Amino acid sequence: MKQATVAIVGGGPFGLAAVKNLRDEGFDVTCFEKRDGVGGLWAFTEDPNIASTLSSTISNVTKYRSCFTDFPVSDDAPPYLPATQVHNYIKSYAEHFDILPHVKFNTTVQRVVRSKGGDKWRVDISDGVGESSFDFDKVLFCNGLLGNPYVPEIEGRENFQGQIIHSQAFKRPADFVGKNVVVLGMGNTAADTATSLVGHAEKIYLSHRKGANLLPRVCLGKPLDLNITRRLSTVKQLMADFSPRFSKWYFDRFVSSLTTSSFKLDPSWRIHPPPSILNHQPTINDDLVNCLHAGTVLSVYGIRSFVDATTIELDDGTLITADTVVLCTGYNPCLDLMPELDPRKNPTTLQLVKDTGYSGPPLVNLYHNIISPEHPYSIAYLNCASFTEGAVPTGDLSSMAVAQIWAGKYKLPSKEALERSINEHHAWVASVARDDTVYAGLIQDGPFFRFLNDAAGTGVNEKLGYGLQGWLYWCSDPWFCNVLMTGVMSAHVFRLFETGRRKSWKGAREAIIKANEKCQGIFGQEMI
Numbered sequence: 001m002k003q004a005t006v007a008i009v010g011g012g013p014f015g016l017a018a019v020k021n022l023r024d025e026g027f028d029v030t031c032f033e034k035r036d037g038v039g040g041l042w043a044f045t046e047d048p049n050i051a052s053t054l055s056s057t058i059s060n061v062t063k064y065r066s067c068f069t070d071f072p073v074s075d076d077a078p079p080y081l082p083a084t085q086v087h088n089y090i091k092s093y094a095e096h097f098d099i100l101p102h103v104k105f106n107t108t109v110q111r112v113v114r115s116k117g118g119d120k121w122r123v124d125i126s127d128g129v130g131e132s133s134f135d136f137d138k139v140l141f142c143n144g145l146l147g148n149p150y151v152p153e154i155e156g157r158e159n160f161q162g163q164i165i166h167s168q169a170f171k172r173p174a175d176f177v178g179k180n181v182v183v184l185g186m187g188n189t190a191a192d193t194a195t196s197l198v199g200h201a202e203k204i205y206l207s208h209r210k211g212a213n214l215l216p217r218v219c220l221g222k223p224l225d226l227n228i229t230r231r232l233s234t235v236k237q238l239m240a241d242f243s244p245r246f247s248k249w250y251f252d253r254f255v256s257s258l259t260t261s262s263f264k265l266d267p268s269w270r271i272h273p274p275p276s277i278l279n280h281q282p283t284i285n286d287d288l289v290n291c292l293h294a295g296t297v298l299s300v301y302g303i304r305s306f307v308d309a310t311t312i313e314l315d316d317g318t319l320i321t322a323d324t325v326v327l328c329t330g331y332n333p334c335l336d337l338m339p340e341l342d343p344r345k346n347p348t349t350l351q352l353v354k355d356t357g358y359s360g361p362p363l364v365n366l367y368h369n370i371i372s373p374e375h376p377y378s379i380a381y382l383n384c385a386s387f388t389e390g391a392v393p394t395g396d397l398s399s400m401a402v403a404q405i406w407a408g409k410y411k412l413p414s415k416e417a418l419e420r421s422i423n424e425h426h427a428w429v430a431s432v433a434r435d436d437t438v439y440a441g442l443i444q445d446g447p448f449f450r451f452l453n454d455a456a457g458t459g460v461n462e463k464l465g466y467g468l469q470g471w472l473y474w475c476s477d478p479w480f481c482n483v484l485m486t487g488v489m490s491a492h493v494f495r496l497f498e499t500g501r502r503k504s505w506k507g508a509r510e511a512i513i514k515a516n517e518k519c520q521g522i523f524g525q526e527m528i
Contacts, residue, residue: 003026003027003028004027004028004137004138004406005027005028005029005030005135005136005137005138006022006027006028006029006030006136006137006138006139006140006406007030007031007032007109007112007121007123007134007136007138007139007140008022008029008030008031008032008139008140008142009031009032009109009112009139009140009141009142009143009337010031010032010033010040010141010142010143010383011031011032011033011035011038011040011103011105011142012033012038012039012040012041012042012142012143013040013042013068013090013093013391013392013395013396014040014142014382014383014391014395014396014398014399015031015033015040015103015142015143016031016038016090016093016094016099016103017068017392017395017396017399017400018031018140018142018382018395018399018402018403019031019099019102019103020097020099021396021399021400021402021403021502022140022399022402022403022406023102024403024502024503025403025404025406025407025409026407027138027403027406027407029102030102030104030134030136031099031102031103031104032103032104032107032108032109032123032125033103033104033105033106033107034050034106034107034108034109035050035105035106036105036106037091037105038090038091038094038099038100038103039087039090039091040090041053041146042083042086042087042090043087044083044084044087044171046171048165048168048169048171049168049169050168051146051149051167051168051331052171053083053086054083054170054171054173054192054196055083055084056082056083056173056192056196057082057083057192058080058081058082058083058217059080059081059082059083059086060080060188060217060284061080061225061390061391062079062080062223062225062226063077063078063079063080063081064079064225064226064488064489064490064491064515064519065225065389065390065393065488065489065490065491066081066390066391066392066393066491067089067390067392067393067491067492068093068392068393068396068491069393069396069397069400069491069492069494069495069505070492070495070503070505070507070508071092071093071096071097072492072511072514072515073089074089075514075518077089079223079519079522080217080223104125104127106127106128107125107126107127107128108125108126108127109123109124109125109143109337110124110125110126110131110337111123111124111337111338111339112124112139112337112338113338113340114340115135120135120136120137121135121136121137121138121139121378121379122134122135123135123136123139137378138377138378138379138406139378139379139380140380140381140382140399140402141334141335141337141380141381141382141383142382142383142395142399143334143337143383146168146331147331147332147333147334147335147383148331148332148333148334148336149166149167149168149327149329149331149332150329150330150331150332151166151327151329152327152329154303154305154306155304155305155306156305156306156307157306158306159306159307159308159309160306160308160309160310160312160325161309161310162309162310162322162323162324162325163323163324163325164324164325164327165324165325165326165327166326166327166329167185167189167190167193167326167327167328167329168331170193170326173196173197173199173200173201174200176197176200176201176323176324177200177201178201178202179201179202179323179324180201180202180203180205180320180321180322180323180324181197181201181203181204181205181322181323181324181325181326182205182207182300182303182312182320182322182324182325182326183197183204183205183206183207183326183328184207184208184302184303184325184326184327184328184329185207185208185327185328185329185330186206186208186210186211186212186271186283187212187281187283187328187330188281188283188284188285189328189330190206190208190283190328191206191212191214191283191285191288192285193326193328194206194288194291194297195285195287195288195291195297197297198287198291198296198297203298204291204296204297204298205297205298205300205320205322206288206292206297206298206299206300207300207301207302207303207314208270208299208301208302209301209302209315210274210275210437211270211271211272211273211274211275212271212274212275212280212282212283213255213256213259213274213275213277213280213282213283214259214263214265214271214274214282214283214284214285214288214289215255215258215259215262215282215283215284216262216263216284216285216286217284217286219258219262220258222519223519224284225390225489226488226489226519228489229485229486229487229489230464230484230485230486230489230493231485231486233445233489234464234465234466234485236251236445236446237445237446237449237450238446239251240278240444240445240446241446247278248276248278251277251278252274252276252277252278255274255277255282256272256273256274259271259272259274260272263289264289264293265289266292266293268299269292269299270299270301271299275436275437276436277388279432279436279438279442280436280437281386281388282388300314300318300320301314301315301316301318302314302315303315303325304317307319310322310323312325330439332361332440333364333381333383333384333440333441334383335364335381335383335384338379341372341374341375341379343364343365343366343372343381343384344362344363344364344365344440345362345365352426352427352430356430356431356433356434358429358430358433359433360429360430360433360437360438360439360440361438361439361440362440363426363429363440364381364384364440364441365422366381366384366422367412367418367421367422368385368421368425368443368447368448368451368452369381369384369385369425369441369443369448370382370384370385370398370401370402371402371405371412371418373415373418373419373422374415376405376412376415376418377405377406377412378406380402380405380406382395382398382399382402384440384441385398385441385443385448386439386441386442386443387443387445387448388445389445389449390491392491393491393494394452396491396494397452397453397456397458397494398452400452400456400458400494400502401451401452401455401456402455403456403502404455404456404457404501404502405455409457409501410454410455410456410457410501425443425444428444429442453494456494456501456502457499457500457501457502458493458494458495458496458497458499458501458502459496459497459498459499460493460494460496460497463497464481464484464485464493480509480513483512483513483516484496484512487512487516488512488515488516488519490511490512490515490516492505492507492508492511492512492515493508493512495508496508496509496512
């Protein structure tokens, strides 16, 4: 029987994991990557039109929770990896699993349309030599959440004669020596950009309208994400299911207490009150508060308008002089490769506007922000969901789920049920939007990860849940079960259980135990 063919758009960590997971299920896979090598966001490039980390960037998630599910980071690497080490780790993964022969580099996908016969997808590409087209049975989009820079409209922009760039084009802080720079935003990119400019720019203004859940990398004596155990995560999801308001209040209060116990905040900075941690990623930065206290970074209000060639008016009426504005305003996912099947073109967003006054971004017509209800067994997106868990293992798990669905090992609900679930999710987003800002990739952690584990066949929902299988597993191996529930929330758990579905990894148990022992040795705290 001829292998089904799959085109993967994007060769970052998600795309590489997808190549492996789909090949594990017998698919003939071709990955198209516009860059000249693997690494995605972690591969630094001078190209202002391609997003990449700075050379000074450090991961915000520890190596235990930001690794591939069956390929640990080396023991001698620090808990938080610098960007160059993350890039090297991704390259090692691709080499270890012989993924590179299946990736076509320096190749841009221009368009994906239904083939003339109507049973395949035509992928149009450009590779520097010319343009060509290929037919595939299935297409998986892994070309990142950071597809299209979001540039807000600001009154009087035409008046300003200085430089206005998106953070995508911000590559070297030394390029701004002696300049007055306004960094617009309060997320991770804004904090990293502002602090990286210290010692280079003359003045640095951090301009923002809202606060942030500002956290250090080490909290309560150990890396921040090691404070979140599987048991705590399970309780969080259950609380969100049964009492959303109480869950929001409790966890927002908990995270705010971590901020105030870690940093001495000046109320004039307006970092607190922050948005809800349930719907917004925290801003993780070890240097920002010190820079604010020292006055090397100045917290100011949002930008109201550009007054003239060098003057900016802030929301509180203050006027400041600037040479450069760096827009750390995020991205929209790249969804324009399939114009006839753009998942943003759905009637529910229009209905939400009519019924609730919803004013947020267009919402994607995708089941769990991944599966196309029109073509669930041949079209999927891994660039429309934004989550607070480690991106690399979540991308690995997501493509694991897609591979199992497309291999016929997991049956999706009917089209009507898929659409009903999508509509219910959109209604939830609209309810959040009444009191908070929202974004197109917003998900509910509990339902999202339960679906991924069910579809991928990891056994995590059953073995580490509180049903009969969970209690039986605890009785069979109580010590290790407690390690899984209260120790390091290792990415390798997704390869631990043999279920007859996705490929398990024989080294998962040992890697999980080693991670806990390593953390216990480094941080001097009982992890297991």
